[in-house]
Amino acid sequence: MVDLKSFDLNLLRVLNVLFELRSITKTARRLGVSQPMVSISLKKLRQSLGDELFVHSGSEMIPTARALAFEEPLRNIIQEIRHQILEEAAFDPEREGSVQICLSDIGELEFVPNLVRRAQLEAPGMVIRSVVVDPPELARRLESGEVDLAIGYFPDLVSSNFQQQLLFEHRFACMARRGHPDIHDQISMDEFLSLRHVVVEHPTRRRDLFELTLDKAGLSRSVGLYLSNHVTMPFILQDSDLIGTIPRPLANKLAPLCDLQIFEPPLVTAPIVVKPFWHRRYQRSPRHTWLRGIIREISQNKPYLTA
Numbered sequence: 001m002v003d004l005k006s007f008d009l010n011l012l013r014v015l016n017v018l019f020e021l022r023s024i025t026k027t028a029r030r031l032g033v034s035q036p037m038v039s040i041s042l043k044k045l046r047q048s049l050g051d052e053l054f055v056h057s058g059s060e061m062i063p064t065a066r067a068l069a070f071e072e073p074l075r076n077i078i079q080e081i082r083h084q085i086l087e088e089a090a091f092d093p094e095r096e097g098s099v100q101i102c103l104s105d106i107g108e109l110e111f112v113p114n115l116v117r118r119a120q121l122e123a124p125g126m127v128i129r130s131v132v133v134d135p136p137e138l139a140r141r142l143e144s145g146e147v148d149l150a151i152g153y154f155p156d157l158v159s160s161n162f163q164q165q166l167l168f169e170h171r172f173a174c175m176a177r178r179g180h181p182d183i184h185d186q187i188s189m190d191e192f193l194s195l196r197h198v199v200v201e202h203p204t205r206r207r208d209l210f211e212l213t214l215d216k217a218g219l220s221r222s223v224g225l226y227l228s229n230h231v232t233m234p235f236i237l238q239d240s241d242l243i244g245t246i247p248r249p250l251a252n253k254l255a256p257l258c259d260l261q262i263f264e265p266p267l268v269t270a271p272i273v274v275k276p277f278w279h280r281r282y283q284r285s286p287r288h289t290w291l292r293g294i295i296r297e298i299s300q301n302k303p304y305l306t307a
Contacts, residue, residue: 007048014041015053016078019071022060079145093123099291100129102138102150104202105229106250111151114298132202142279148291150277153209157277164278165292167299169271172210173248175260177238189219189266196224198233198244210245213269234258247272274299 017027024042028035046053054061063071103111108130119126133141135156141147142162150157157164174192176183182195200208214221224242227233231254233244238258245265246254255262276295282288 008044011041011045011048012074013078014038015045016074018042018054018061019063019067019075022054022062024061075146076144082145093119093126093290097123097125097287098127098129099148099287100131100146102133102141102147102152103130104132104152105231106247107151109231109250109253111295111298115294118294118298142277143281145279145282148278148282148288149295151295152274153272154275154277161280162277163280163283164275165296167274167276167296169273170248171271172245172265172269173251174243174245174263174265175234175237175251175255176243176263177240178259178261180241180243180261182241183243183261183263185263187263187266192266193219193221195222196242197221198225198227198236198242199223200227200230200233200244200246202228209272210265210267210269213267217267219267230254234260 014027014031017030018024018038021027021030024035024038028038031038042053049066051066052064053067054063056062101107101111112128112130115128119128131147133147133150135154138147138150138154139157139159139162142150142157151167174187182191199211202208224240225236227236230246230250233246234254234257236242237244237260248262251262254260276292278288278292
């Protein structure tokens with residue numbers, strides 16, 4: 001058994017980053033130290049724990065079976081120290097830090113530019129990371145603190161452990177190229193269903209609210225193209241007779257890029273409710289409070305989002 005009195009606990013921080021990045025070079029860059037320092041730390045860990053911990057496989061370092069056994073416990077311990085001891089004591093946004101937010105491509109367009117501008121003024125050393133996470137994994141990461149906030153439409157986050165706050169609601173709009181031979185000021189349901197559609201399928205999400213509304217009404221549209229995000233859609237529509245149905249604020253933002261026309265879909269859906277979600281264990285975290293306040297201010301300064 002390792003004697004805790006003689007064990008350097010700083011080595012665990014190095015080990016935690018090695019688990020994430022699987023590279024001595026990348027770990028050194030993340031920690032702001034030299035590669036030899038990371039190599040020396042890994043050597044000390046191997047000697048103390050009596051295991052290789054990582055072995056080379058091509059350009060990557062693969063953890064051994066023993067290392068894998070304590071990867072998750074180590075990550076949880078470090079997250080607890082970071083969020084429950086270090087950051088709860090005091091938070092100064094001017095100090096270097098990082099935030100991790102789960103956002104869709106729509107969320108990135110609406111929130112990240114303004115968040116970066118605010119961070120430049122209040123927290124110039126802060127690193128902002130936008131991530132996409134599977135719904136079951138998202139709940140775990142919010143609880144552990146690996147993800148600070150999830151912003152958007154997340155119907156799977158129903159546990160009472162998650163706090164939420166309404167930012168805005170919006171509905172859907174359709175887009176197509178100007179001069180489309182089958183589209184005028186209005187479009188009937190039969191016309192809508194007969195046209196070929198571009199549909200966005202997020203690999204980490206269930207089908208969107210519009211698709212579920214069609215199913216509930218017993219309707220099915222003809223799909224000509226599936227995309228993994230909304231951003232490329234207008235460039236597809238401008239050179240084809242396909243049409244797309246997306247959240248209206250995004251349509252208002254993207255349609256002018258390719259001179260597309262916007263029109264109402266012939267199907268009324270429930271509004272898309274956009275909220276930030278966070279785990280209740282961070283409800284009083286000064287860092288979380290600061291971040292949530294900025295997100296709330298950004299949404300209040302964008303009245304068109306409620307269109």
